[in-house]
Amino acid sequence: MGELDGKVAIVTGAGRLRGIGRAAALELARLGADVVLTGTGRKPETYPQDEKAAGWRDIDSTADQIRAQGRRALPVVVDVSDRAAVQSMVDKTIQTFGRVDILINNAAYPRGQDRAPIQDLDPEVFQRVMDIKVTGAYLCTKAFVKALLAKGNAKGAKIVNISSTAGKAGYVNTLAYCAGNFALVGMTQALARELGPLGINVNCVCPGAVDTARMDVVPQAEFEGYAQKAAIGRNGTDEEVGAFAAYLCTEATSWITGQSININGGTVMEH
Numbered sequence: 001m002g003e004l005d006g007k008v009a010i011v012t013g014a015g016r017l018r019g020i021g022r023a024a025a026l027e028l029a030r031l032g033a034d035v036v037l038t039g040t041g042r043k044p045e046t047y048p049q050d051e052k053a054a055g056w057r058d059i060d061s062t063a064d065q066i067r068a069q070g071r072r073a074l075p076v077v078v079d080v081s082d083r084a085a086v087q088s089m090v091d092k093t094i095q096t097f098g099r100v101d102i103l104i105n106n107a108a109y110p111r112g113q114d115r116a117p118i119q120d121l122d123p124e125v126f127q128r129v130m131d132i133k134v135t136g137a138y139l140c141t142k143a144f145v146k147a148l149l150a151k152g153n154a155k156g157a158k159i160v161n162i163s164s165t166a167g168k169a170g171y172v173n174t175l176a177y178c179a180g181n182f183a184l185v186g187m188t189q190a191l192a193r194e195l196g197p198l199g200i201n202v203n204c205v206c207p208g209a210v211d212t213a214r215m216d217v218v219p220q221a222e223f224e225g226y227a228q229k230a231a232i233g234r235n236g237t238d239e240e241v242g243a244f245a246a247y248l249c250t251e252a253t254s255w256i257t258g259q260s261i262n263i264n265g266g267t268v269m270e271h
Contacts (some may be wrong), residue, residue, distance in 0.1 A: 002032020003250050008097040010089070012080055012140060013107035015039030015058035016213045017051045020162060021106040022062045023242025026069070031246060033102065034072040036093050037062050041077040048213050072097070080107045080136030090143040099151055102249045103144045105137040105184075106162040111214045114176040126176045133180035137161055137187060145195065155199030158249040161188050162241075163260060165208045165268040181206075185260040192258030201257045203248050208264025209235040231266025 009028045014021035014037040025035045039059040047056060057064075063073035074096050078089045093100050109129040113122065141159060148154040166174055167181030188204040195202055209215065209226035227235045244263055247253065262268055 002030070004028060004102075005032035007033040007101040007249075008036070008093065008099050009033045009102035009104065009249065010036040010038070010093060010100060010140070010144065011104045011106060012038045012078070012136065014062050015042065015075075017048075017054060017056045017061070018211065018213045018238055020207065020210065020212060020238050020241045020245070021104070022065075023238040024104050024106065024160075024245040025062055025242075026065055027239075027243045027246035028102065028104075028249065029066040029069045029071040029073075031250065032071070033249075034074075034097055035066050036074045036076060036089070036097075036100075037066075038076050038078040038080065038089060038107065040079065048216055051213075080140055081131035083139055086136075086139040086143050089140075090147050094147055094151070099153055100144060100147050101153065101156070102158045102160075103140060104160045104162065104245055104249075105140055106245075107136050108133050108162075108180075108214075109176075111177075112217050115173050117173055118175055121175060126179075129176040129180050130183075134183045134187070137184060141187075141191065145200070148198075148200070154195075156251075156254070157200045158253075159191065159195075159200065159202040160245045160248050161202075161204040162245065163188075163204050163206045165206050165262060165264050167204070167206050167260065168262065168270045169268050188260055189258045196257055201248075201254060203253070203256060203258070204260035205241060205245050205248070206260050206262045206264070206268075207236060207241045208262070208267045210238055210241055211235055212238050226267070227265075229267050230264065234265060236263065236265060 059075035066073040163181040163184040192202040
C-alpha cells in the first residue's frame with residue numbers, strides 16, 4: 001500500500017526530461033497517486049539535445065513513466081495563465097479520476113530573456129513571467145479549491161508551490177524572476193491561513209541551483225560556481241527537489257503549513 005493510494009495529483013510544468021515537475025510527478029506516483037501532468041505543447045524541434053536523443057515526447061513520456069509504475073496518468077496541454085484552459089484541466093481531472101487531492105504549482109517561464117538589467121527588461125517578458133508563475137498559480141489554486149469543495153474532500157488536501165531561493169533573496173538582473181518567486185512565498189502564507197480551517201495544507205519549496213533543462217542556458221563554469229557557494233559544496237538534482245515536494249503531500253507533514261522551505265545546499269539560509 002502506498003501512502004498516497006487513492007489520491008489524485010495535478011503537477012504543472014511536468015514535461016521536461018530533466019525537471020522538477022517530472023521528478024515530483026514520478027515520486028507522487030511511487031507513493032501511490034494517479035497524476036495529471038501539464039505542459040505547454042512544446043515543439044519537438046525546440047527540445048534540448050538529450051531529449052531529442054532519448055526520443056522524449058514531453059508530458060506523454062512523463063505519463064508513460066508513471067504508467068510503468070502501475071499508476072494512471074493524464075497528460076494535458078495547458079497554458080496556466082488562461083483561465084478557461086485551467087478550468088478545463090480541472091474538469092478533465094474530475095471526469096477522468098473522480099476527484100483531486102494534490103496540486104503542485106511548478107510551471108514557470110523559461111530562463112533566459114528575463115535575466116536582464118531593468119532598463120533592458122522587455123515589459124512583455126516581465127509580464128509573461130508573472131502570468132505563468134503568479135497568475136498561473138492563482139488560477140490553478142482557485143480551480144483546485146473549488147473542485148475540492150464541490151467534491152467535499154478538502155480535508156487533507158495539499159498544495160505545494162515551487163518557488164526559488166530567488167523568492168528569499170534578490171539577485172542582479174533577476175527582477176522579474178525574483179518578483180514572481182517572492183510573490184509565491186506571500187501567496188503561500190496567505191493561502192495557508194485562509195485554507196487551513198478547511199484542512200488544506202499549503203507550502204512552498206525554494207530550490208537553489210538544480211541540474212535541470214532550465215539551467216542549460218547557464219555557462220558550465222557559472223553553474224559550477226554556484227556549487228562552490230553551497231555549504232554542502234554541490235548543486236542539487238531534480239529528483240531531490242521533486243521528492244521533497246511530494247513528501248510535503250504526505251500525512252507526515254500534516255502539521256506543516258504556510259512554510260517556504262529552502263532546499264539549496266545552504267547557499268541561502270534566510271527564512
